[in-house]
Amino acid sequence: MVLSWKAGGVLLGIVFFAAVMLVKPIGVSTQFVIFDGILWSAVDSTVVQKSETAKKGYASSNAYLNKSGGKYAKNVANPINYSFVFVLAMIGGATLSALLRGGVGRQERQMPVVWREKFGDGVGRRYLVTFLSGVVVLFGARLAGGCTSGHMMSGMMQTAASGYIFSIGMFLTSIPLAMILYKKEA
C-alpha cells in the first residue's frame, strides 16, 4: 500500500522540482496564519484593510500580518491566491489518495498503533496531546519561518543554509524525544 522508498522518493522529488520549475518552492505552515487571519477578519473587519501606502496594497493592525509590506494581509484579503489554494488542493489530493486505497482503519483513525501500545486506548488523552503538539509545532514553525516542507525539503533542495539549520534543530529534539517516549520495555 505504501510506495517503496525508491518510487516514493522519485515521486516526491518530481513534485518538489515541478513546484519550483512552475511557480515557487512548496511551503505549508504560513497558511495556518492566513486561515487564522481570515477567521479574525470575519469577526473584526478592521484587522486587514486596503492601504494606498503599503507595498502589497493591504495593511493590518496586527504586526505579523502587516510585515513584508502587508504580504500576509493581502493573502488574508484574497484567499484565492497560489499558496492558499495549494494547501486546499493538498488536502484534496490526500483525500483522493485515501479514498482510492480504502482509507484508514476505524481504530487507527483515533490514534496510531504505536501510541496505543505505549499509552493505552484513552481517546481524550491522545486528542489533548495532539492538540497541544499542534500548538507547539505551529508556533515553532512560524518562529522558524517555515516547516518540514518549506525549510527542510524546499530549503535543502536549494542548498539553503536556513534549511540545514532548521533540520538540525528539528532532529536535535525529535529523535531523542521519540526514542525516549516510545521506548519499548524489554
Place this chain on the structure above:
Amino acid sequence: MSIIVLAIVVGAAFGFTLDRVGATNPNYIINMLRLKDLHLMKTIILGIGLASVLTFSGITFGLLDVGNLSVKTAYIGVLIGGAMLGIGFAVAGYCPGTSLAAAATGRKDALFFVLGGLVGAGIYMISYSWIATTGVFGKVLGGKTTVGPITGADYSSIIQSISGETIGIVLGIVLVVIAILLPGKKNEAVQAA
C-alpha cells in the same frame, strides 16, 4: 487564473504523494524518529536529493528561472523554532503539512493537531511584536544564504570558489547516495537480541 490551476494541480499531487509515501501515517513518522524504520527517511532524502539535482540541472540548462528559487533567511529563531517543531513532531507524529493531509485521510487525532496548530499560529501572530524585540531574528551565516553562489540569484554564499549550480547537483547526488546507504527496516527481534 492559470496560477490557480497550477496551485490545484501541484497541490493535489503533493497531497496525494504525502499519503502514498506514508507521511500521513504517524506510525511511520514516529518509527523513523526512533530510528527503527528508516523507510520514510530514505524516501524523504531521496526526494530532496533528486529535486536538488533536477532543479540545479534545470537552472544550468535554462529550463528553470532562477527567480523561482526562494531561499529563506537564516536566523537564530530558525534553530529554536525547528527544535520546538521537533518536540511536537516526535510526540504526535505530525508536522504542519502532514497533519492536514492526515486529517483528510480520516485521522481524527490529526484534526485536533490542526486545531492546535491554528491556536499556535494565532499565539505567534499576536506575540510577534514582542518576539521581534528578543533578538531571535538576528541573522546568521549572512541571512539568505546558499552553500555556493548561484548565478543570477541575490543570495550570499558560504563557499565562493565553486558555482552554486555545481554544488547543488553534487549535494543532491550525495543525498541520493545517503538515501541508498541508509538501512531499511530493522528487525525488532534482532534489535532486542
